Amino acid sequence: MTIQSTRRDILKGSLAVAGLSVLGIPEWALPALAQSETLVPFTDIPENFPTVTAADRRIIDIRKIDGPFTPKDQFFTTQHYGHPEVDPATFRLKISGLVDRPASLSLDELRRMGGTELVAGFECSGNRRPLQGLSGNGRWTGVPLRKVLDHAGVKAQAREFVFFGADHGTEEVEFRTDKIKVEQQFGRSLSREKALSPEPFLAYSLNGEPLTRHQGSPLRLIVPGWYGVANVKWLAQIHVQEEQYLGKFQARWYRTMRGEIIDGDMKWVEAAVTHMQLKSFIARVTRDGSRHKVFGVVLNDGTPLKSVEVRVDDGPWQAAALDPSTSGKYSWKLFTYAWNGATAGEHTLVSRVTDVNGKVQPTSEELSNKKTFLEDNSQFPRKVMIS
Numbered sequence: 001m002t003i004q005s006t007r008r009d010i011l012k013g014s015l016a017v018a019g020l021s022v023l024g025i026p027e028w029a030l031p032a033l034a035q036s037e038t039l040v041p042f043t044d045i046p047e048n049f050p051t052v053t054a055a056d057r058r059i060i061d062i063r064k065i066d067g068p069f070t071p072k073d074q075f076f077t078t079q080h081y082g083h084p085e086v087d088p089a090t091f092r093l094k095i096s097g098l099v100d101r102p103a104s105l106s107l108d109e110l111r112r113m114g115g116t117e118l119v120a121g122f123e124c125s126g127n128r129r130p131l132q133g134l135s136g137n138g139r140w141t142g143v144p145l146r147k148v149l150d151h152a153g154v155k156a157q158a159r160e161f162v163f164f165g166a167d168h169g170t171e172e173v174e175f176r177t178d179k180i181k182v183e184q185q186f187g188r189s190l191s192r193e194k195a196l197s198p199e200p201f202l203a204y205s206l207n208g209e210p211l212t213r214h215q216g217s218p219l220r221l222i223v224p225g226w227y228g229v230a231n232v233k234w235l236a237q238i239h240v241q242e243e244q245y246l247g248k249f250q251a252r253w254y255r256t257m258r259g260e261i262i263d264g265d266m267k268w269v270e271a272a273v274t275h276m277q278l279k280s281f282i283a284r285v286t287r288d289g290s291r292h293k294v295f296g297v298v299l300n301d302g303t304p305l306k307s308v309e310v311r312v313d314d315g316p317w318q319a320a321a322l323d324p325s326t327s328g329k330y331s332w333k334l335f336t337y338a339w340n341g342a343t344a345g346e347h348t349l350v351s352r353v354t355d356v357n358g359k360v361q362p363t364s365e366e367l368s369n370k371k372t373f374l375e376d377n378s379q380f381p382r383k384v385m386i387s
Helices: 007-011 017-022 107-113 145-152 248-252
Strands: 038-040 052-054 093-097 103-105 116-123 135-144 160-175 178-191 201-206 220-222 235-241 255-262 265-272 279-288 291-299 305-312 333-339 345-355 382-386
Touching (some): 103 145, 107 135, 116 291, 279 382
Antiparallel strands (some): 116 135, 279 291
């Protein structure tokens, strides 16, 4: 049977259509339910799964995505040291290390440099089946990182740019037989080439409003096309150095291990979590009389797409249509597929995305040599029951 969720239910608590029209996005572009549509439940996901799964984690209900931008109170969040409260009035962003002019910038000073907008969607590198709720898309306002670094003046020998959040906690660091307890800030780094490129962005606003505490108020880093761990929240300090940064969340936690055949032998290779792997997933299936519609999401690193396809059971791959309101380079991409002739019984649906370079979203079997759960971009079959 179908869940009796109407358009009114889906829109509840989300961005108002009137607010989106101000941004030039017509109502027809939104993937919200029509008045007569109802959700067809997935049989492989709880009907009412929690969207707050822990004190430090919130996920979205992907079945209720109703527009290009994720509302601020629904945007996913996960972190390691809680939610620090930073007063925007007294906030200062410190810039230190290998710079010509060390700085301590207020939020007003950053605003005078900025006012630029960036649409970017991303997911946590641990986002995976069955919920896929650690993902979102936002319209960010802020200042390009390069403009702030140019203000400070980067020295020629600078190679590593470290971003520290205001969140911190006690860590036990193992070194051989010793265990050392230290107070540690969350930190991630970018190379000189990446930090000085046009893409990285310091955001102080989400969807036209100041960042919430959960979203890193008053300032956060956005690295478009990269996994969420790079987007340091509650940004407090940028430290520029020559040596490699080896903090816990840079060098030890966020790594992916894959097996590769090198010269005929299996070698286990570790790589840092950085840019997002090409991925799509089906977010919901709806019914309107005898017609059915499949709606889904694509996340990737900004490489242009060639196609998104949907397959029902063991049938052929069929082209899906991309929503034009999500065509921005770093936006998530929303897609729909008209499922005609659906018969009664249980069905398996799966999507796949291909980019212009010919890279195809892999199956889980093709990722069998990946031994860590991060960066799971495999095709995700979903099951539904048609009555």
